[in-house]
Amino acid sequence: MKDLKIPKIHTIKNTPKETLEKWYRLLTIGRAIDEKAPNYLKQAIGWSYHAPYAGHDGIQLAVGQYFEKEKDHMYLYYRDMLTALSSGMTAEEIILNGISKATDPSSGGRHMSNHLAKPEWNIHSVSSATGNHTLHAVGTARAIKYYGEKTVAISNQGESSVSEGYVYEAINGADKEELPVIFVVQDNGYGISVPKKDQTAQRKVANNFIxxxxxxxxxxxxxxxxxxxxxxxxxxxxxxxxxxxxxxQANCVRMGSHSNSDDHLLYRSDAERNYVVEYDPLAKFRRLLLRYDRFKEEELLAIEAETKTVIKAAHKAAMGAPDPDPESIHDFVFSEPMVSTKYPEGLHSETGDKKKLITALNETLKAEFRYNPDTFIWGQDMANKDKGGIFNVSKGMQQEFGEKRVFNAPIAEDFIMGTANGMSRFSDKIRVVIEGAEFADYFWPAMEQYIDTSHDLWRSNGKFSPNITIRLASGGYIGGGMYHSQNIEGSLAAIPGVRIVYPSFADDAAGLLRTSIRSEGLTMFMEPKALYQDPKAATVVPDDFEVPFGKARVRRDGDDLTLITYGNTTHLSIEAANKLADEGVSVEVIDLRSLIPLDEETILNSVRKTNKVLIVHEDKVFGGFGGELSAIITEKAFEDLDAPVKRVGSPFTPVGFNRILEQAILPNTERIYKAAKELSEY
Incomplete structure (x- = not known):
């Protein structure tokens, strides 16, 4: 509780008068802002999204009063204006958020109005996806328990959010792990216009979890x-x-429409609307204060007059605040990466015994867990006796680092991703590695959380960086078929805020993994699973090797043609280049290693030298990452080209299971060779 001493059992009779006065001030200020918010939109000032909280007053006041800033962790939802005010945010801060000013502490005007946050107090930034922050609260509670804090994570949400699968995943995970998290479900009977009876068979949605x-x-x-x-x-x-x-579960009423874009007159009867107004919590509290002679009418009128003064001053201050700078849009898209001083180009010349790609990954994970004791990893099949992940990349880790740092997750990809987000919010010293899915193609259920996490840094105006590395076994050439051999990096590359790396050799895998884990921010680490045990991907791996983001590697020098590739097709491309070399065609092979950020400098320098470009990747040509590469080259090096940019990849089909079908779909050395030869003769 805050500074005031409050009895364990609260009644109108035994609660100190100064506490009742504080509550009444908060209630009246909150309601005044709630009622004033739509006027800002009418005057074209802002607050284009407002979800009124009137009817939720009791529970929102209570949650805020029991939140201890910088100790507890709070996740508000878009109707939680009074919760934010009760937690300590000021009227001015709430109005700044409503009219999207640069000094809005929630997001600096980057996020929708009515999405309140103050990360420096542990009132966390959340997105607009209803109830998705339940997973974040569970991840934070996991950290609270691990570090032995006597505190809680609080997730606030409406009753309709429990229809979402990820809310079930969150509650199931918290139950299984026995975590100190409070899910506050504010039940007003409606999900926008959808009545509760259309959401669940239970009259009380909490009983679905009984x-x-x-x-x-x-x-x-x-x-x-x-x-x-x-x-x-x-x-x-x-x-x-x-x-x-x-x-x-708090039984509430929604006195108004869902938001200013909704009209409850279209689906609620006069009788129902009159009923909810009769149960106005603020009016009831005021009557109680008078009925039990805790306050006189003139005392309440004086508080209400002061409320008007507070609102007027807050409005004036907020209106005078600066608007966001258009030039700031590029700030906080990506977090700061680790800077390598020993390997600034991600290259080495060490000799010795070669290690396979899977060994390089396993040893690097263990080295990073020794380096930073606040590093954690979880996923499916991560820690079963001698098994470590579906491909044993994490083999032996739980035995060395214990089940609290290395553990299995439920088969719920959204849960894996969402709790990583939440756990990383507890402290910026924490680094989380997750196996996002057993195969990259199974990652799609986690996309809701992936998207949310991708813009956390930008949305919070730089106040929260999700320090997470997502490992995914990617690609084909294993006879896996649907959900075991597809490629997804082309789709992921369209989402800002996430670095995407895709090594082809053991040393690069180790170096990029180390950089990913040590850097701030979110990194998608794609692992070509067909190369895990393949001798052609084996290399010498220096101790503590580092590969910076955005640094391509020239695998083969050439003068006649530039071949740009990554992942499994790097080796096929080198083979094709060697075959062409025997025929007198000099092909330069560039292994991108990092898709986002991209090493444009190395690419364009090579194009200016060879004047012809072939792009090769395993993914589909249509919609694949190669299309973006081609566009960049055409836009920035058009005058250096002596031929059209050509691409080799998979046709616009899924990757089939039968090996005959897989071979017909995925690129091979011969197809790359023919395309390169044809281009060289253009």
């Missing part, structure tokens, strides 16, 4: 200040003392 072993379910009247305070007090006590999750 069979969970460790989950405590608490119901309260979210319209009533005292019932909400008592429920929140018990929820926090239980979560901390028992280190188990709580689902606190």
């Amino acid at each position: 069979g969970f072993k460790n989950l405590r379910i608490i119901h309260c009247n979210g319209k009533d200040i005292f019932d909400s305070m008592n429920a929140m007090a018990e929820a926090k006590r239980f979560a901390i003392e028992e280190s188990k999750p709580v689902l606190l």
Whole structure:
């Protein structure tokens, strides 16, 4: 609790008057802003999205009063204006958010209005996907438990959010891990215009989770200040003392429309709208203060007059605040990478015994876990006796580093990704590595969390960097077929905020993995699984080798043609180049290693030298990453080209299971050779 001493059981009679006064001030200020917000839109000032909270007053006041800033961790949802105010944010800060000013502490105007945050207090930035931050709260609670803190993570959301699969994943994971997290479900009976009966068969949605072993379910009247305070007090006590999750369902009413883009007159009857107004929590609290003689009418009128003064001053200050600078759009797209001083180009000349790509990955993971004790890894099949991941990349890690740092996750890719996001929020010293899915093609269920995490840094205006490395076994040439041999990097490359690396050799795999883990921010680490054990990918791997992001590697010098590639096709391209060399054609092979950021300098310098370009990748030609490479070269080196940019990749089909079909689809040395020869003769 905050500075005021409040009894464990709250009633109108035993709560100190100074506390009741504080609550009434917060309630009146919050309601005043709630009612004023639509006027900003009408005057074209801002606040184009506003979800009024009126009818949720009791539970939102209670959650905020029981939140301890810089200690607890809070995840608000878009209707949580009073929760933010009760947690300590000021009226001015809330208006700054509403009208999207540069000094808005939530996002500096980058995120939608009504999405409130203050990361420096552990009031975390969340996106607009309903209830997706439940997974973040679980990840944060995992860190709270690991580091032995006596505190909680709090997730706030509406009742309709529990229809989302990732909310079930979050509650299931918190129950299984016995984590100190409180899921506050504010039930107003509607998901926009969809009534609760169309969401679930249960009258009380919390009862959908009644069979969970460790989950405590608490119901309260979210319209009533005292019932909400008592429920929140018990929820926090239980979560901390028992280190188990709580689902606190607060029965609320929604007095207005869902938001300013909704009109509840279209789907609610006069009787229902009159009913919810009658149950106005603020009006009820005011009547109680008078009925039990805790305040006189003139005292309440004085507080209400002061509220008007507060709102007027907050409005004036916010209106005078600066707007965001258009030039700032490029700030905080990517987090700061680690800078290598020993290997600035990601090259080495060491000799000795060669290591396979899988060995390089395994040894690098272990070295980084020794280097930073705040590094964690989880995923499917990660830690079963001697097994370490589906391909044994993490073999032996749990035995060395323990089950609290290396552990299995449920078969729920969104959970794996979302809890990584949440755990990284606990401390910037934490580094999380996840095996996002057993095969890259299975990563799609995690895309909602991947997208959310990709813009966390930008959305929070640089206040939160998700320091996560996502490992995915990618590509074909193994006879895997659907969900085991597809390529996804072309789709992922269209999403800003994520670095994407794709090594072809053991030393680059080790160096890029080390850089990914040590850097701030989100990195997608694609592993060509067909090369794990392949001798042609084996190299000498120096100790502590580092490969910077955005540094391509010239695998073969040439003068007649530039061949740009990465991943599995790097080796096929080198073979084709060697064959052409025997015929007098000099091919320069560039292994990109890093797709985002991209080493444009190395590419363009080579194009200026050879004047012809062949792009080769395993993914589909149509929509593949090669299309972006071709566009860059055409735009920036058109006058240096003596022939059209040519591409080799897969046709616009899935990769089939039968080896005959796979061979007909995926690029091979002969197809690359023929394309390069044809281009050289252009």
